[in-house]
Amino acid sequence: MHSSRRIRRLLIGLSAVLGVVGVADSASARDYISIVGSSTVYPFATVVAENFGKTTRYKTPKIESTGSGGGLKLFCAGVGVRYPDITNSSRAIKSSEVKNCKKNGVTEIIEVKIGYDGIAVANSKKGGKLDIARKDLFLALAKHVPDPGGAKGLVANPYKTWRDVNKSLPNVKIEVLGPPPTSGTRDAFVELALEGGCNEIDWIKAMKKTDKKRYKAVCHTVREDGAYVEAGENDNLIVQKLIANPNALGVFGFSFLDQNSDKVQGSKIDGVSPEFETIADGSYPVSRPLFFYVKKAHVGTIPGMKEYLAEFTSEKAWGEDGYLSDRGLIPMPATERRQFAQSAKKLQAMN
Secondary structure, three states: OHHHHHHHHHHHHHHHHHHHHHHHHHHOOOOOOEEEEOOOOHHHHHHHHHHHHHHOOOOOOEEOOOOHHHHHHHHOOOOOOOOOOEEEEOOOOOHHHHHHHHHOOOOOEEEEEEEEEEEEEEEEOOOOOOEEOHHHHHHHHEOEEEOOOOOOOEEEOOOOEHHHHOOOOOOOEOOEEEOOOOOHHHHHHHHHHHHHHHOOOHHHHHHHHHOHHHHHHHHHOEOOOOOEEEOOOOHHHHHHHHHHOOOOEEEEEHHHHHHOOOOEEEOEEOOEOOOHHHHHOOOOOOEEEEEEEEEHHHEOOEOOHHHHHHHHOOHHHHOOOOOOHHHOOEOOOHHHHHHHHHHHHOOOOOO
8 A cells, every 4th residue: 555655656756857857858849939818918018029039039939819818728728838938918817727727737827917908998080989987888788787667677688779878878779899708808898897887786786795696697797689799809800890880889908099099089988088197097997907927837948038028027118118108008106017027037926
């Protein structure tokens, strides 16, 4: 009995050693950094990667836009050359994803917060500029809403036009183009905008204390009858569709609004416009932090990872006058930048 336990322990130890050796050996088969994840963080990471490729001896990292959820799934799948080194995310990693990572041997993850972003609800400049409350967004896009007849209960969403939702809004069909469930932008939009509006209805807000599961289902479930159109992870495609259809609205990160301000305009949300200053000071209600996550086991085996982290967390990149703010990234306060730059430099893994 005891000898079989000893053999089992030896085998586990041997497999762990071989796993580490495997990462080191396979690193020679890949001489570039592999990055996946958020479509919102993608343009920022791409600019950093290009600067990194031009100013260092390392190859330009390869970046794939898979959405935050999709990126974390790929990132957490394992350690070794077949798996990404870094994943971008427009939301914080979930505890369930950390567990999935650990299950697959990804035990040390470095979290780097890079700045802030607002989620814009935009339309073509050919259409009128809208002022929409979060409650209007919930009533327009939730799968089930309070009975318009006044009874205290939920019904399948009956609203067809924005005027049906709120008499001050235009008499046009509700059509919102937005990201799929794998997107961090979708997660954040649902949490900040829809749940924010859901909380304006007292008896639903009270449900959070009595039946949290049902509360979340009501506030987070998006209707599936064509009013909300999943437009993939390509925010540029949403912009093109808005230009083609001036009555439609689109949901995407502030950076895409900023880059396409000649074609599209952001709606006011609860009376506040999505602007650099309102996102930075927290007055714009639909804003969120952005992150990327690093696989510590790959640092030192995949060439250039420490240097890429140094480039991204440098003041010339993410500082107040850095090149990323020119692309629409809202910089963190100086103390927060120092904190995350230090943890990246020390390769400090999450607890």
